[in-house]
Amino acid sequence: xxxxxxxxxxxxxxxxxxxxxxxxxxxxxxxxxxxxxxxxxxxxxxxxxxxxxxxxxxxxxxxxxxxxxxxxxxxxxxxxxxxxxxxxxxxxxxxxxxxxxxxxxxxxxxxxxxxxxxxxxxxxxxxxxxxxxxxxxxxxxxxxxxxxxxxxxxxxxxxxxxxxxxxxxxxxxxxxxxxxxxxxxxxxxxxxxxxxxxxxxxxxxxxxxxxxxxxxxxxxxxxxxxxxxxxxxxxxxxxxxxxxxxxxxxxxxxxxxxxxxxxxxxxxxxxxxxxxxxxxxxxxxxxxxxxxxxxxxxxxxxxxxxxxxxxxxxxxxxxxxxxxxxxxxxxxxxxxxxxxxxxxxxxxxxxxxxxxxxxxxxxxxxxxxxxxxxxxxxxxxxxxxxxxxxxxxxxxxxxxxxxxxxxxxxxxx
Amino acid sequence: xxxxxxxxxxxxxxxxxxxxxxxxxxxxxxxxxxxxxxxxxxxxxxxxxxxxxxxxxxxxxxxxxxxxxxxxxxxxxxxxxxxxxxxxxxxxxxxxxxxxxxxxxxxxxxxxxxxxxxxxxxxxxxxxxxxxxxxxxxxxxxxxxxxxxxxxxxxxxxxxxxxxxxxxxxxxxxxxxxxxxxxxxxxxxxxxxxxxxxxxxxxxxxxxxxxxxxxxxxxxxxxxxxx
Numbered sequence: 001x002x003x004x005x006x007x008x009x010x011x012x013x014x015x016x017x018x019x020x021x022x023x024x025x026x027x028x029x030x031x032x033x034x035x036x037x038x039x040x041x042x043x044x045x046x047x048x049x050x051x052x053x054x055x056x057x058x059x060x061x062x063x064x065x066x067x068x069x070x071x072x073x074x075x076x077x078x079x080x081x082x083x084x085x086x087x088x089x090x091x092x093x094x095x096x097x098x099x100x101x102x103x104x105x106x107x108x109x110x111x112x113x114x115x116x117x118x119x120x121x122x123x124x125x126x127x128x129x130x131x132x133x134x135x136x137x138x139x140x141x142x143x144x145x146x147x148x149x150x151x152x153x154x155x156x157x158x159x160x161x162x163x164x165x166x167x168x169x170x171x172x173x174x175x176x177x178x179x180x181x182x183x184x185x186x187x188x189x190x191x192x193x194x195x196x197x198x199x200x201x202x203x204x205x206x207x208x209x210x211x212x213x214x215x216x217x218x219x220x221x222x223x224x225x226x227x228x229x230x231x232x233x234x235x236x237x238x239x240x241x242x243x244x245x246x247x248x249x250x251x252x253x254x255x256x257x258x259x260x261x262x263x264x265x266x267x268x269x270x271x272x273x274x275x276x277x278x279x280x281x282x283x284x285x286x287x288x289x290x291x292x293x294x295x296x297x298x299x300x301x302x303x304x305x306x307x308x309x310x311x312x313x314x315x316x317x318x319x320x321x322x323x324x325x326x327x328x329x330x331x332x333x334x335x336x337x338x339x340x341x342x343x344x345x346x347x348x349x350x351x352x353x354x355x356x357x358x359x360x361x362x363x364x365x366x367x368x369x370x371x372x373x374x375x376x377x378x379x380x381x382x383x384x385x386x387x388x389x390x391x392x393x394x395x396x397x398x399x400x401x402x403x404x405x406x407x408x409x410x411x412x413x
Numbered sequence: 414x415x416x417x418x419x420x421x422x423x424x425x426x427x428x429x430x431x432x433x434x435x436x437x438x439x440x441x442x443x444x445x446x447x448x449x450x451x452x453x454x455x456x457x458x459x460x461x462x463x464x465x466x467x468x469x470x471x472x473x474x475x476x477x478x479x480x481x482x483x484x485x486x487x488x489x490x491x492x493x494x495x496x497x498x499x500x501x502x503x504x505x506x507x508x509x510x511x512x513x514x515x516x517x518x519x520x521x522x523x524x525x526x527x528x529x530x531x532x533x534x535x536x537x538x539x540x541x542x543x544x545x546x547x548x549x550x551x552x553x554x555x556x557x558x559x560x561x562x563x564x565x566x567x568x569x570x571x572x573x574x575x576x577x578x579x580x581x582x583x584x585x586x587x588x589x590x591x592x593x594x595x596x597x598x599x600x601x602x603x604x605x606x607x608x609x610x611x612x613x614x615x616x617x618x619x620x621x622x623x624x625x626x627x628x629x630x631x632x633x634x635x636x637x638x639x640x
Contacts, residue, residue, distance in 0.1 A: 001521060008512035009512060011512075012511070302511075309525075310495075315525070409504050409508060410581075
């Protein structure tokens with residue numbers, strides 16, 4: 001019966017309860033949607049990075065990682081690639097020749113990473129080919145074709161068919177240069193990537209730096225069917241190539257070790273969003289306390305009667321606690337439902353932020369955000385609502401328990 | 414048979430600048446089946462005495478002995494439990510729970526006592542019949558008149574099967590017809606069920622029907638007479 005009274009008490013003052021329930025649900029909607037939005041942004045940043053270039057896993061010669069010198073290549077890489085391709089989780093594997101270089105036009109120059117790729121193979125690993133905004137992804141009859149980012153093209157003041165000179169160190173340590181014609185200009189959601197990465201055919205770069213491109217490669221990029229398979233495949237690869245790892249021939253790294261800042265940003269975003277949700281819940285708890293205090297003060301005579309007829313303090317405390325939980329959980333459930341609805345809809349349609357695309361792209365974020373949140377978060381936040389309600393009920397309940405029944409029953413409303 | 418006895422009972426309110434002795438050395442006893450009114454002018458200590466007998470307030474000194482046991486020798490939690498099992502209360506402002514129906518209001522106290530559902534239903538029906546409101550059992554207090562609400566409050570007080578009922582100004586908010594009706598019901602319960610009623614009142618209509626009148630003034634008993 002106490003549960004029944006507590007529930008009926010919630011609706012004793014309908015408008016007041018509805019205002020609190022509305023505040024809780026809108027507060028939660030704001031908090032959870034913000035969490036999903038930032039998570040969607042962070043996830044998109046990771047996806048952009050994985051699919052535009054870094055892939056899920058990369059293999060290098062460990063010495064290459066020290067100074068990025070191309071002479072430290074992976075020998076006999078074909079056998080390694082073939083073994084990796086045998087794994088069912090693997091979608092595609094690309095072998096690249098990579099070198100630090102200087103790209104110069106008639107106007108200016110810029111430090112870049114020059115990526116020598118097997119064009120058809122690279123199409124399977126990265127989606128740069130789908131980001132072409134001018135020209136094409138190689139495929140012209142020009143010799144020494146290059147595909148560069150829009151930001152770099154603007155910086156170098158070059159267009160399609162313009163010539164750029166790539167200055168690079170050969171494997172023997174000499175400085176050499178080669179002229180390349182711009183075949184295509186790409187634009188990803190990460191302008192920092194666009195300004196610093198030039199793509200050329202692997203053979204062209206290998207010829208320039210003196211690499212045996214048939215047998216050697218600087219980098220092997222492994223794209224998986226799903227990002228969440230990364231850990232599992234990493235473990236398998238480390239087992240398969242245990243001997244080579246032990247001998248210092250290769251090192252295998254997942255995306256979050258290649259670009260740790262991505263994971264750090266993702267984690268930080270989630271933590272910050274949680275902090276934001278906690279602030280909202282704390283603010284809501286004051287509203288709940290205030291409402292419950294008002295409800296209790298209005299019912300002084302009734303509470304006095306309950307104590308007088310022999311309702312124990314424990315039961316009275318429990319009744320107020322349950323009433324607070326009912327009020328909060330009703331608002332919480334409405335908030336969770338609204339959040340789920342908003343996230344489900346916008347998760348499919350996306351939120352267009354193209355008005356501020358330039359700023360977002362400079363930070364590596366896409367201009368279309370798809371909010372997302374794991375189902376566990378709903379349960380976690382639901383739990384937090386209950387904890388908030390329990391904590392918020394303590395003060396009003398204690399105030400009720402401090403009443404003197406003899407005085408309370410004669411209290412003038 | 415004596416069921417309640419107060420021995421040199423005193424209650425002083427020391428919070429104000431001048432301490433007020435609301436109950437001043439009262440020794441009085443009540444037998445089972447009494448229909449007694451504690452009367453006197455406002456501020457004479459009627460309600461305070463009733464509260465002390467009902468275990469709602471702590472005396473400054475003295476004892477309240479119920480069935481041979483000193484009520485205030487119990488711990489607060491035990492006093493609450495004692496009230497639940499032994500004392501029925503009727504208040505001036507009815508103090509029903511507005512979100513519950515008449516039936517649920519009467520049933521509530523038995524629920525606290527842990528009485529089984531079947532027994533509760535039977536007893537609620539009987540009590541509501543006794544107070545003449547069986548046909549109103551599903552109505553909420555807001556849908557009933559003042560007199561009807563007070564009759565529900567009497568049924569609630571009796572639902573606990575108490576040793577005695579303490580009624581503090583039960584007719585103060587009622588018109589004459591409702592007062593007479595309520596008093597007739599309580600008298601009938603007193604006669605047929607031997608229920609002990611102790612009133613604190615300054616209502617002459619209650620005084621007329623009471624069999625014993627204890628008159629207070631300045632916290633002291635100045636008269637104790639049988640009607």
